[in-house]
Amino acid sequence: MSETAAVARMVRTVREARRWAQVDLAQAAGVSQGFVSKVEKGLLPLTAEYLVAIAEALAVPADLLRVTDSIGGVEVTCLHHRRRSSAMSVKVVRAVEGLTQLTRLSVDGLSEDVNDSRPQLLQLTRMPLAEHGDPSAVAASLRRAWGLPKGPIEDLVGLLESAGVRLVRRDLGTAAQDAVSTWPTDGQPLILLNRDLPPDRERFTLAHEVGHLLMHQLPSDDQEKEANRFAGEFLAPADELEPLLRGLTVRQFAKLADLKMTWKVSMAMLIQRAADLGCVSASQFKTFRIRLNQYGWSKHEPGDLPTETPRHVAGLIAAQLDRHEQDVDAVAGLALMLPEPFRRHYLPLVVDESAAVEVRS
Numbered sequence: 327m328s329e330t331a332a333v334a335r336m337v338r339t340v341r342e343a344r345r346w347a348q349v350d351l352a353q354a355a356g357v358s359q360g361f362v363s364k365v366e367k368g369l370l371p372l373t374a375e376y377l378v379a380i381a382e383a384l385a386v387p388a389d390l391l392r393v394t395d396s397i398g399g400v401e402v403t404c405l406h407h408r409r410r411s412s413a414m415s416v417k418v419v420r421a422v423e424g425l426t427q428l429t430r431l432s433v434d435g436l437s438e439d440v441n442d443s444r445p446q447l448l449q450l451t452r453m454p455l456a457e458h459g460d461p462s463a464v465a466a467s468l469r470r471a472w473g474l475p476k477g478p479i480e481d482l483v484g485l486l487e488s489a490g491v492r493l494v495r496r497d498l499g500t501a502a503q504d505a506v507s508t509w510p511t512d513g514q515p516l517i518l519l520n521r522d523l524p525p526d527r528e529r530f531t532l533a534h535e536v537g538h539l540l541m542h543q544l545p546s547d548d549q550e551k552e553a554n555r556f557a558g559e560f561l562a563p564a565d566e567l568e569p570l571l572r573g574l575t576v577r578q579f580a581k582l583a584d585l586k587m588t589w590k591v592s593m594a595m596l597i598q599r600a601a602d603l604g605c606v607s608a609s610q611f612k613t614f615r616i617r618l619n620q621y622g623w624s625k626h627e628p629g630d631l632p633t634e635t636p637r638h639v640a641g642l643i644a645a646q647l648d649r650h651e652q653d654v655d656a657v658a659g660l661a662l663m664l665p666e667p668f669r670r671h672y673l674p675l676v677v678d679e680s681a682a683v684e685v686r687s
């Protein structure tokens with residue numbers, strides 16, 4: 327990729343992540359909109375002086391705009407589905423995609439020259455539906471491949487991190503999207519989680535994204551349903567759950583609440599599973615849903631599950647801070663970020679000192 331083409335791509339990615347129109351960038355950088363348009367089309371090589379002006383306007387280091395790695399498009403994610411169903415504007419979708427690419431570049435930069443000393447015991451490999459049949463079979467295969475015992479998955483975050491999945495929590499700037507995942511051909515999968523999701527919802531979202539990573543390389547009409555079915559079976563296998571849900575009546579919210587705490591999944595998901603597994607009738611399912619809404623539980627359910635904290639990226643940052651004698655500015659530079667946003671978005675991850683034991687420089 328030529329430098330002009332690389333700069334064109336990065337200027338556009340960062341601008342879109344900021345949710346700026348070309349005219350906003352033009353004003354901030356003191357150039358014309360036509361100038362920005364030509365730069366983003368790769369028609370105008372930027373002199374060093376203009377490169378710095380544009381980087382300053384975007385509040386990123388100039389080095390970020392010179393990145394020539396293949397960042398590729400975000401692969402199949404819920405975003406494609408949302409875009410089709412118009413639940414999110416194109417502007418918001420592009421912002422989330424841009425943020426995903428920038429996060430990936432930051433984590434790649436933070437990984438440089440630190441050795442992850444943990445043995446990677448688990449592998450995540452693609453499992454196309456054409457070979458594995460259906461999403462439930464894919465979930466069962468993954469449980470087998472990872473040697474998971476029967477019963478609930480106690481620490482889903484730890485499990486995914488030990489399989490090399492990078493997890494980052496960040497404000498996605500929209501409540502319409504819980505997470506985005508990407509799996510670059512030459513790198514590790516990354517799941518970007520929206521901040522402040524309740525733990526039950528976050529666990530389901532994570533499992534849903536793993537379903538996309540394993541099963542989907544091209545967008546399809548059924549991808550969301552398939553990722554949900556994968557998540558349901560992965561978190562709570564049918565052969566274990568069905569006997570527990572059989573005969574469930576619409577008065578038994580207390581039983582659902584118990585199952586929720588044991589399996590660490592939402593009552594809403596248990597009700598959905600009960601319907602999918604034929605444990606409740608269509609009319610019972612409807613009644614359950616109505617009651618969830620009446621109680622105000624469709625957004626926040628009662629029953630607090632423990633929060634699971636991603637530790638790997640925090641460990642990378644701690645290791646880099648050790649290597650650079652606690653020079654935050656230098657470590658921000660590795661993440662291709664200016665110090666202030668780096669402090670705001672990434673340093674809070676390292677407050678848990680135990681994170682540092684995971685990775686050594």
Ligand SMILES: [Zn+2]
Pocket residue numbers: 403404405534538549550553
């Ligand atoms: Zn999805």
